[in-house]
Amino acid sequence: MTSEKILKTANNLFHAYDIRIERNELDNESFNRLCDAEAYYIKNVLKTNKIIVSRDTRLKSGSYMQLAIDRFISAGLDVLVSLNPISTCQFYFSVINRPNHAGIMITASHNPPWYTGEKIVGLNCEPIAAHVGPAGGLDAIYDFFIKGLFVDNTTKGTVTVISDVDDYVNFAIKYTGLEGKKLSKIRIIADFMSGSSGFEIMSAFQRLGANITALNLVPDGNFPSGTPNPIVRKNIENTLSLVEKKKGEFDFLFVFDGDGDRIAIYNSDLEFISPSIIISYIANSLSMLPSGGIKVGLDSKSVPLVKSELENSGFKTVLIPNGHSLIKDMLKKEIISFAAEETAHYYLRLINDNVVFPFESTLLIALIFSSCWEQDRSQLDKLISLQKLIYSIPEWSYFFENDEKKALALEQVKSRFTNDGYEVFDKLEDGSSLGAFILEKKFCNGWCRATGRSSQSEKGLVRMMLYSSSQEILNDAFNTIEKIMKGV
Incomplete structure (x- = not known):
C-alpha cells in the first residue's frame, strides 16, 4: 500500500x-x-x-x-x-x-x-x-x-x-425477574428489519408466552425492507402500512436495527414513543435491578419535560454526549446508572465482584418495558401525554460534500440562532465537549429548543432536531435552519 x-x-x-x-x-x-x-x-x-x-x-x-x-x-x-x-x-x-x-x-x-x-x-x-x-x-x-x-x-x-444465545436469553429472563412468569397481556409486532437480533428476542418472548408476531425475521444483508435504522420513518413505511391494517390487534410495534442494539417502540396509533419517555417509564424498574441506581443519562435530544418528571420522582438526570462508546465510559466511571439516546439506544451496567460492565441490551429493555406495561399502563399514558404537549420535528438530515461545508453549516446555524437570542449549550458537566449543541430560547408566548450534531458514522451528514411549545415557533425555527443549510 x-x-x-x-x-x-x-x-x-x-x-x-x-x-x-x-x-x-x-x-x-x-x-x-x-x-x-x-x-x-x-x-x-x-x-x-x-x-x-x-x-x-x-x-x-x-x-x-x-x-x-x-x-x-x-x-x-x-x-x-x-x-x-x-x-x-x-x-x-x-x-x-x-x-x-x-x-x-x-x-x-x-x-x-x-x-x-x-x-x-x-x-x-x-x-x-x-x-x-x-x-x-x-x-x-x-x-x-x-x-x-x-x-x-x-x-x-x-x-x-x-x-451464547441460550445463556443470554436465560440471563435476560432471570435478571428482569420474569423467571417462572408470563407476559400474557401485551400484544407485540416485532420488525427485525432483516437484521440479526430476531432469534434472541423471539426466543425470550415465546418462552414467556407473549403474543408476538415477527416481521422481516430472517437475517439478510441486503436489507430488503430498507436501511436498518428504525427511527427514520421512511425506512419502515412498508411495515407501517402493513401494521396499519392490524389496528386493534396489537399494543406496540417494536422495531430493531441491523445489529439489534436499537429498539424503537411505536404505540398502537403508530406514534413513535421517545426513548426519554421510555426510560422515564421504566426508571423505577431499572433502579431496582441488581446493578441499578438513580443517575439517569439523557441526551441533548430528549423530550424537555422528561427531565423534571424524573427529578420529581427522585432521580438525578445527567446530560450525556452522543456516541455509544462515550456513554459507556460514563457508565464505567459510574457517572450514570443507565441512559437513553433518542436514537433508540439504551444503556445499562452490570456489576460483578465490584467491576462495572457497561452494557446494551435491547432484549432487557423490551422485557422490562413489557413487564411494566402489564403492571401499570396509566403511567405510560401520562408520560405520552407530556410528549403530545410538545410540537416536534424528529431528527432529520442534511448531506454535504465535505467536512468544511458541514462544519460551516453548523456554525452558521449556531451564529444565526444566538443572534436571535438563543442560548448555546455544548459542554457536559465536567466541561468536556457534548459532541453536539443545544440552542434554547424562551419567548413571551412559549419556548423552542434546537439540537444539531455532525454524524460520526456517515460521511457528510448533519443531523438536526426541533422541539417547541407552539407550531408557529417550530415552523419559524425549521425554516431558518432550512435556509441556512441549503444555502451553504
Whole structure:
C-alpha cells in the first residue's frame, strides 16, 4: 500500500466511536492491515492474547470475519468466534462473561447496506473509541495502522466456536425477574428489519408466552425492507402500512436495527414513543435491578419535560454526549446508572465482584418495558401525554460534500440562532465537549429548543432536531435552519 492510500483509508476508517466505512473502500489488504494493528494493540496494550469475534448479517461480514480469524491466529491470539450472525447486544454479553477477553463485533449497525465496520471493546467490556480506552483506544490503533505494526509471532493461536444465545436469553429472563412468569397481556409486532437480533428476542418472548408476531425475521444483508435504522420513518413505511391494517390487534410495534442494539417502540396509533419517555417509564424498574441506581443519562435530544418528571420522582438526570462508546465510559466511571439516546439506544451496567460492565441490551429493555406495561399502563399514558404537549420535528438530515461545508453549516446555524437570542449549550458537566449543541430560547408566548450534531458514522451528514411549545415557533425555527443549510 502506498502511504497516500494508507492515510486515506485510515481517515475514512477510524471515527469517534468505532470503525465505519463503505465496504467498497475497504479491500482485503486494508482489512488485514487493520487486523494487524488491532492484534498489536490487544497483545501490547491490553496485555491479553484472547479475543471474541462476532458479526452481524451484513454482506461481506462473513468474509471479513474469516480474514480476521486467520490474521489473529497468525498473531498468536486465541479466538472465540460466533459463526452465525448475532446482535451486538449478545456480543457484549459474550465479552462480559469472559472479562479477560477483548472483543470485536463486525458490524455497521444502522447504516445503509453498503457500509461495514467494527465495534471494539477491551477487557471487562471496556469501550474502545477515540480518546477512550487504554493508550487512547482507537487513537493508538490508528497509529499502529499508519505505521503498519504487527505481531511477529511464531506460535499460532487457536480458534474455538461458541454460541451464547441460550445463556443470554436465560440471563435476560432471570435478571428482569420474569423467571417462572408470563407476559400474557401485551400484544407485540416485532420488525427485525432483516437484521440479526430476531432469534434472541423471539426466543425470550415465546418462552414467556407473549403474543408476538415477527416481521422481516430472517437475517439478510441486503436489507430488503430498507436501511436498518428504525427511527427514520421512511425506512419502515412498508411495515407501517402493513401494521396499519392490524389496528386493534396489537399494543406496540417494536422495531430493531441491523445489529439489534436499537429498539424503537411505536404505540398502537403508530406514534413513535421517545426513548426519554421510555426510560422515564421504566426508571423505577431499572433502579431496582441488581446493578441499578438513580443517575439517569439523557441526551441533548430528549423530550424537555422528561427531565423534571424524573427529578420529581427522585432521580438525578445527567446530560450525556452522543456516541455509544462515550456513554459507556460514563457508565464505567459510574457517572450514570443507565441512559437513553433518542436514537433508540439504551444503556445499562452490570456489576460483578465490584467491576462495572457497561452494557446494551435491547432484549432487557423490551422485557422490562413489557413487564411494566402489564403492571401499570396509566403511567405510560401520562408520560405520552407530556410528549403530545410538545410540537416536534424528529431528527432529520442534511448531506454535504465535505467536512468544511458541514462544519460551516453548523456554525452558521449556531451564529444565526444566538443572534436571535438563543442560548448555546455544548459542554457536559465536567466541561468536556457534548459532541453536539443545544440552542434554547424562551419567548413571551412559549419556548423552542434546537439540537444539531455532525454524524460520526456517515460521511457528510448533519443531523438536526426541533422541539417547541407552539407550531408557529417550530415552523419559524425549521425554516431558518432550512435556509441556512441549503444555502451553504
